[in-house]
Amino acid sequence: xxxxxxxxxxxxxxxxxxxxxxxxxxxxxxxxxxxxxxxxxxxxxxxxxxxxxxxxxxxxxxxxxxxxxxxxxxxxxxxxxxxxxxxxxxxxxxxxxxxxxxxxxxxxxxxxxxxxxxxxxxxxxxxxxxxxxxxxxxxxxxxxxxxxxxxxxxxxxxxxxxxxxxxxxxxxxxxxxxxxxxxxxxxxxxxxxxxxxxxxxxxxxxxxxxxxxxxxxxxxxxxxxxxxxxxxxxxxxxxxxxxxxxxxxxxxxxxxxxxxxxxxxxxxxxxxxxxxxxxxxxxxxxxxxxxxxxxxxxxxxxxxxxxxxxxxxxxxxxxxx
Numbered sequence: 001x002x003x004x005x006x007x008x009x010x011x012x013x014x015x016x017x018x019x020x021x022x023x024x025x026x027x028x029x030x031x032x033x034x035x036x037x038x039x040x041x042x043x044x045x046x047x048x049x050x051x052x053x054x055x056x057x058x059x060x061x062x063x064x065x066x067x068x069x070x071x072x073x074x075x076x077x078x079x080x081x082x083x084x085x086x087x088x089x090x091x092x093x094x095x096x097x098x099x100x101x102x103x104x105x106x107x108x109x110x111x112x113x114x115x116x117x118x119x120x121x122x123x124x125x126x127x128x129x130x131x132x133x134x135x136x137x138x139x140x141x142x143x144x145x146x147x148x149x150x151x152x153x154x155x156x157x158x159x160x161x162x163x164x165x166x167x168x169x170x171x172x173x174x175x176x177x178x179x180x181x182x183x184x185x186x187x188x189x190x191x192x193x194x195x196x197x198x199x200x201x202x203x204x205x206x207x208x209x210x211x212x213x214x215x216x217x218x219x220x221x222x223x224x225x226x227x228x229x230x231x232x233x234x235x236x237x238x239x240x241x242x243x244x245x246x247x248x249x250x251x252x253x254x255x256x257x258x259x260x261x262x263x264x265x266x267x268x269x270x271x272x273x274x275x276x277x278x279x280x281x282x283x284x285x286x287x288x289x290x291x292x293x294x295x296x297x298x299x300x301x302x303x304x305x306x307x308x309x310x311x312x313x314x315x316x317x318x319x320x321x
Contacts, residue, residue, distance in 0.1 A: 025085055025262050026059045032088045035074030035095075037067040041203060041286070045120050045250050046090045048282050052273040070098060070159065072105060079107035083257035085266070089113065091251045093161045096305035100313040101159045110306070113253040114263055115298040117270040122248035122288040124165050124222040126236065127207050128199040129192055130214065137219045137239040140199065141173045148176040152197040154188035157181050159318055162188075164309060165201035165222055165246040167316040172241045192216065203248065204229065205287035222246040229287055249291070251298050267295050 030053075034046040043065060050061040066074035071094035081087035095109045107113075126137060134140045144151050155163035158181040170177050180197050182188035185206050192200055193215045201222060208229070210216040220236045221227055224245045236244040252270055254263060273279060274290035283290050 025265065026057055028086060029060045029062060030057075030086055030088060031081075032061055032063050032090060033074045033078045034063050034065050034090050035067065035071040035092065036065065038065055040067075041122070041205065041248065041288075042090055042092050042250055044286055045283065045288065048279065049090075049119055049252075049270075049273060052276060052279055053269060056269050056273060070094060070101070072098060072102070072107075075109065076106045078253070079112040079255060081255050083114075083255040083259075085254060085258055085262035087255060088116070088266070089253045089255075090119070091253050091302075093248060093305065093309075096302055097159060097161065097164060097309045097313070099306055100310040101318065109253075109302060110299075112256050114256050114258050115295045115302060116252040116254055116263055116266045117274075117295060118249055118251040118291040118293055118298045118301060119270065119274060120250045120283055120288045121223070121291050122286075123204045123227050124162060124201045124246055124248060125204045125207050125211070125230075125233070126169075126199060126219040126222070127192065127202055127211065127216040128219060129195050129197075130217050131195060132198050132217070134219070135217065137234075137236060137241075140219060141175060141240055144173070144175040144177055149178060151199070152178045152180050154180045154182055154192055154197045154200040156185040156188055156203075157183060159313075161246065161248065162201050162203070163318075164312050164316070167318075168244065168246060168312050169201070169236065169241070171312065171315050172244055189216075201246070203287070208287060227287070227289075229284065248288070249301070251301070263295060 032046055032050050034043045036042045046063045050063050054061040066077055071092060075095055078087060078089035098105060128134060134143055153166045155166060162185060163179060166179060185203055188200055189202060189206060191197055193210060207216060211218045218233055220239045221233050222236050226235060271292040274292045279290050
């Protein structure tokens with residue numbers, strides 16, 4: 001009798017297990033790791049996306065901020081999460097720069113992740129102090145050539161995308177300029193407006209209020225095309241350096257090994273979310289454009305960005321950590 005009870009209980013547990021396995025995705029809360037502090041660009045975009053995705057999949061999507069170690073902390077956590085679709089990761093340009101900056105990483109952005117879709121694309125902007133006697137990018141390049149080693153440009157930190165945007169500019173323009181790293185774009189912009197340096201490549205969203213108030217002069221945006229936020233500004237490529245392009249993109253990834261049907265579902269949901277008019281409006285206010293596309297297209301972007309930044313890091317001579 002006791003054996004029959006055990007068998008019955010085992011059968012019942014087996015049924016429960018089969019029921020759990022058969023539950024369609026998603027059956028519980030989804031965690032989205034943002035590798036930055038609250039209020040940052042990637043955090044803002046991640047929260048917009050999480051809210052929209054939650055309404056579509058009818059399941060809670062919670063943003064978890066994991067800042068630190070040059071955005072590597074959040075990436076490592078996500079890479080080691082179970083590949084079941086319940087931990088997602090919002091990647092940034094830092095994750096294609098870091099393989100060239102750090103000798104040892106505890107994750108590989110290509111090997112350890114399954115790309116889902118690019119989510120947004122943004123721009124940086126070349127801004128100068130109004131006292132600098134230039135009004136165009138070619139004039140800035142000419143001034144730098146006339147004063148080698150005398151023009152300083154700031155950034156949000158050594159190895160940051162704002163730094164490497166300046167290094168790519170330096171290399172392509174063949175000029176001698178001096179990098180001044182800051183702990184964040186805020187302090188750098190304050191010093192630029194105070195005249196402690198001459199120019200920088202800033203996140204467009206952060207610089208826009210100061211451009212509008214004439215505390216800074218904008219020369220060009222860094223993307224492949226002009227932005228509707230400041231359509232009068234040419235791109236760096238248009239103005240002076242064909243082939244120059246630096247964009248502040250964000251993209252959704254999952255741990256490697258996540259089932260393909262889940263990747264396909266999330267790609268479709270993400271494309272639907274980013275095509276929604278309200279998402280375009282919300283991101284435009286932050287200086288970004290929503291993006292949609294295939295997982296393969298996002299994977300190709302990652303590989304292109306890794307190769308591009310490896311070359312820039314090598315040319316710049318930035319010390320690896």
